[in-house]
Amino acid sequence: MDSAFVIEKFILVAVIFGISLVIAMYSTYAERKVAAYLQDRLGPDRAGPFGILQPLADGVKMFMKEEIIPTSSNRFLFIAGPGLALLCACIGTAVIPWGSPVLIAGKTVSLQVADINVGVLYIFGVVSLGVYGVMIGGWASNNKYSLLSAIRAASQNISYEIAMGLSIIALLLMTNTLSLKEIVDQQHGWRWNVLYQPLGFLIFMVCSFAETNRAPFDLPECETELIGGYHTEYSSMKLGFYLFAEYINMFVSSAVMAALYWGGYNYPGMDSMAVWLGPTWAPLFGTAVFFAKICAFIFFFMWVRWTIPRFRYDQLMNLGWKGLIPLAIANIIITGVVIAIIEKF
Amino acid sequence: MESLSNKKKVLEQKPLSFMERMYLPAIAKGMGITISHLFKKEATIRYPEVEREFSTNFRGMHSLKRDENGKERCTACGLCALSCPAEAITMIAAERKPEEKDLYREEKYAATYEINMLRCIFCGLCEEACPKEAIYLDGPIVPADYLRKDFIYGKDKLVEAPLEMKK
Numbered sequence: 383m384d385s386a387f388v389i390e391k392f393i394l395v396a397v398i399f400g401i402s403l404v405i406a407m408y409s410t411y412a413e414r415k416v417a418a419y420l421q422d423r424l425g426p427d428r429a430g431p432f433g434i435l436q437p438l439a440d441g442v443k444m445f446m447k448e449e450i451i452p453t454s455s456n457r458f459l460f461i462a463g464p465g466l467a468l469l470c471a472c473i474g475t476a477v478i479p480w481g482s483p484v485l486i487a488g489k490t491v492s493l494q495v496a497d498i499n500v501g502v503l504y505i506f507g508v509v510s511l512g513v514y515g516v517m518i519g520g521w522a523s524n525n526k527y528s529l530l531s532a533i534r535a536a537s538q539n540i541s542y543e544i545a546m547g548l549s550i551i552a553l554l555l556m557t558n559t560l561s562l563k564e565i566v567d568q569q570h571g572w573r574w575n576v577l578y579q580p581l582g583f584l585i586f587m588v589c590s591f592a593e594t595n596r597a598p599f600d601l602p603e604c605e606t607e608l609i610g611g612y613h614t615e616y617s618s619m620k621l622g623f624y625l626f627a628e629y630i631n632m633f634v635s636s637a638v639m640a641a642l643y644w645g646g647y648n649y650p651g652m653d654s655m656a657v658w659l660g661p662t663w664a665p666l667f668g669t670a671v672f673f674a675k676i677c678a679f680i681f682f683f684m685w686v687r688w689t690i691p692r693f694r695y696d697q698l699m700n701l702g703w704k705g706l707i708p709l710a711i712a713n714i715i716i717t718g719v720v721i722a723i724i725e726k727f
Numbered sequence: 728m729e730s731l732s733n734k735k736k737v738l739e740q741k742p743l744s745f746m747e748r749m750y751l752p753a754i755a756k757g758m759g760i761t762i763s764h765l766f767k768k769e770a771t772i773r774y775p776e777v778e779r780e781f782s783t784n785f786r787g788m789h790s791l792k793r794d795e796n797g798k799e800r801c802t803a804c805g806l807c808a809l810s811c812p813a814e815a816i817t818m819i820a821a822e823r824k825p826e827e828k829d830l831y832r833e834e835k836y837a838a839t840y841e842i843n844m845l846r847c848i849f850c851g852l853c854e855e856a857c858p859k860e861a862i863y864l865d866g867p868i869v870p871a872d873y874l875r876k877d878f879i880y881g882k883d884k885l886v887e888a889p890l891e892m893k894k
Contacts (some may be wrong), residue, residue: 422771423771688759689760
């Protein structure tokens with residue numbers, strides 16, 4: 383392993399880490415702005431022009447606030463919870479292909495930290511680890527509301543992970559690979575998977591709303607029943623970590639959805655653009671397209687949050703087990719039959 | 728039982744139809760409504776920079792008026808204090824000296840005149856009670872402050888500016 387490779391990867395990791403943190407930071411701002419505009423309000427507009435410095439002010443506030451650790455809590459796990467939540471949220475970005483290889487100073491640089499051949503599986507593993515942050519935090523708080531919230535989060539994640547995994551199997555039947563890079567490259571130009579797997583995408587999207595604990599599936603933190611849910615007892619930057627982890631999760635799942643179903647960095651007319659812009663700028667333009675798709679998904683997450691009321695718990699379970707799982711299985715069967723027919727004739 | 732007023736409506740609780748159980752049509756409709764609000768004008772008024780226009784009968788901070796010669800109209804009769812349901816007004820009367828003829832219109836005047844803005848409910852009864860047309864609630868909103876004592880407004884804050892200062 384030469385040192386150039388290590389440096390290149392190190393820079394890439396730092397850049398991606400920085401970008402995902404900045405996007406998470408500005409997602410909090412965007413959330414408030416979107417909420418405001420959807421409700422005919424203005425939203426934060428005091429800190430800087432258009433309130434653009436609001437996330438910084440919030441960050442300073444989070445750091446300055448008094449840190450309270452309940453005496454009856456499990457101290458080690460109480461501190462480990464938010465850290466684990468943030469860690470699991472951040473490491474998901476490692477396998478996402480941010481763009482096709484770029485020619486920089488005569489050297490072709492891959493815009494993916496690790497192109498492992500089980501990328502999809504890795505994402506699933508990391509996403510299901512993410513619920514441990516919530517569970518540990520909720521349990522360690524030694525508070526009934528937090529515990530209830532942790533239980534809800536765990537059972538919700540388990541229920542929706544099944545449907546999510548099944549919906550992805552139909553996609554894998556078509557792509558024949560688990561590597562995210564290859565899946566994205568197969569969607570060259572216009573051949574986006576969502577055109578072939580609309581039902582699979584719908585199931586995947588609904589499940590990712592549930593996995594990220596976003597409205598309408600934000601039962602683990604519903605204020606009306608559970609105060610703050612698993613982060614009731616948290617204060618200061620530990621609370622900030624939990625909120626941050628939620629937004630990074632949203633960013634990662636938007637990226638996964640864009641990569642798996644919406645063509646990643648592919649866009650119609652990319653071949654002529656590649657000729658026109660050259661081997662350095664064309665892949666970077668593709669990356670910009672990818673980020674535009676991610677931002678559109680993040681906006682969609684927020685749009686849904688400020689539209690749909692929260693599901694009741696039994697409705698959530700009904701939808702997951704009686705609605706999405708049978709649908710996902712039907713989707714697998716239909717996809718399999720269609721692929722078999724196409725191969726036969 | 729037969730309803731006497733005929734106003735009672737019995738709502739049927741039907742199980743959800745297939746379309747309703749799919750949630751998606753209703754969700755799409757709701758999302759359409761929210762996105763249409765994205766393009767509507769927001770109702771917010773950026774307060775310190777922009778102020779909402781008051782209605783013509785708005786009752787704000789009190790002002791003690793002067794007559795056309797710039798003399799204070801108030802004669803300290805105490806009717807405003809008497810009419811005040813919140814007991815926010817107190818005053819001490821004094822007799823006008825000959826050299827103060829240009830300052831006060833009547834022979835008796837209010838040496839101190841205090842309104843406790845925390846007690847005042849801005850009902851406007853003092854305005855109605857005043858026989859001399861000396862008090863009107865035509866000012867702006869009473870500003871916030873930190874200490875209770877700062878809410879007791881004396882003549883320095885209440886009396887209208889003298890005529891020449893107004894111009």
